[in-house]
Amino acid sequence: MKNYFQLKIALCLIIISCSTKLQAQDRVIEVTAIRNENKSVDFFYKKNMPGSYTIKIEFNGLTNTSAADHYEQVIEGNFGKLLTLRPTNKDLGISYGYKTSYAFGNSRPKVDSLFQYLFPFKKGAKITIYESGNVNEKYFGAEKPESWKSYSTNSKTADSVFSMRKGIVVNFKNEFQNDTLTKMVYTSKTNNIVIEHEDGTYAIYKGFKKDSFKVKLGDIVYPNTMLGTLNKFNNENYILHFGIYYFDNKAMFDSSKLIKKSNSPYIYLTPYFYTAEGVIKIVAKSSYITDFNESILTKEMTKKEIKQRLNSKIL
Numbered sequence: 001m002k003n004y005f006q007l008k009i010a011l012c013l014i015i016i017s018c019s020t021k022l023q024a025q026d027r028v029i030e031v032t033a034i035r036n037e038n039k040s041v042d043f044f045y046k047k048n049m050p051g052s053y054t055i056k057i058e059f060n061g062l063t064n065t066s067a068a069d070h071y072e073q074v075i076e077g078n079f080g081k082l083l084t085l086r087p088t089n090k091d092l093g094i095s096y097g098y099k100t101s102y103a104f105g106n107s108r109p110k111v112d113s114l115f116q117y118l119f120p121f122k123k124g125a126k127i128t129i130y131e132s133g134n135v136n137e138k139y140f141g142a143e144k145p146e147s148w149k150s151y152s153t154n155s156k157t158a159d160s161v162f163s164m165r166k167g168i169v170v171n172f173k174n175e176f177q178n179d180t181l182t183k184m185v186y187t188s189k190t191n192n193i194v195i196e197h198e199d200g201t202y203a204i205y206k207g208f209k210k211d212s213f214k215v216k217l218g219d220i221v222y223p224n225t226m227l228g229t230l231n232k233f234n235n236e237n238y239i240l241h242f243g244i245y246y247f248d249n250k251a252m253f254d255s256s257k258l259i260k261k262s263n264s265p266y267i268y269l270t271p272y273f274y275t276a277e278g279v280i281k282i283v284a285k286s287s288y289i290t291d292f293n294e295s296i297l298t299k300e301m302t303k304k305e306i307k308q309r310l311n312s313k314i315l
Helices: 002-019 135-140 255-260 294-298 303-314
Strands: 029-035 041-047 053-063 070-075 079-085 095-104 116-118 126-131 151-155 160-162 167-173 191-196 202-208 226-229 237-247 266-268 272-275 278-281 286-289
Touching: 029 053, 029 095, 041 053, 053 079, 070 079, 160 202, 191 226, 202 226, 272 286, 294 303
Parallel strands: 116 272
Antiparallel strands: 029 041, 041 079, 053 070, 053 095, 126 151, 126 286, 151 237, 160 226, 167 191, 191 202, 202 237, 237 266, 272 278
């Protein structure tokens, strides 16, 4: 049965490659259906980008099956099976039509609100943390999301930025050079990186110097992995904006709700941070000394990753 399933997936990917080669260049997720000898229909997906996506299939004209007319699933792997339509009358085939839609993000997160994050700077650094205002509310008169929470730091030096938790790099922008001529209070032209965590939360880090990234799309990073170097803002300070959020599953596919929430499908966390002073929740304009220990570094590692880390330390 295992070999049969693998053969069907391989056949599915060949069909996708041959029939939708041009379309595949633009689509993140491709779905195809395979009719089986027993009259059932298997649906498979292929995902062309890292990270979790939520996919929806809406059926129309379903006959000879008891399947629901809609289907939703969070997909993480590069390819796999979505569902099977089974015939009510095994002597007849299933008739159906369908359309698919998908959105970036995990719509079914299992958020660990007690998780202890690291500050995104090297151990022993003294940093002052500020709470950042919501740009849409401040400059465009939009309603701020109820849970809005974003942080920032200022520095006179081009500090390196480190990951706050293990995760996978699912998005980054590396386009913008430092603007040395224009005096600004805000700009959307910032290089940034997004990392997805195991529990379905995401961390965003904004303010990198162009081409300073030390990781690439799809990389797995660990706590205290160097991500890149900060860029200068207004030829004065080096500023990092960072925050942690997860997706509001009720808003991911509902544009009317996004409008009411300042075009944000996110719910923001007020996380705990591990510091030299202990485990804290940030108090705005307060200073902290960054810290980490071995248990935090290995907490989300697999047994194989822990073994590799021990071997590398021995060497």
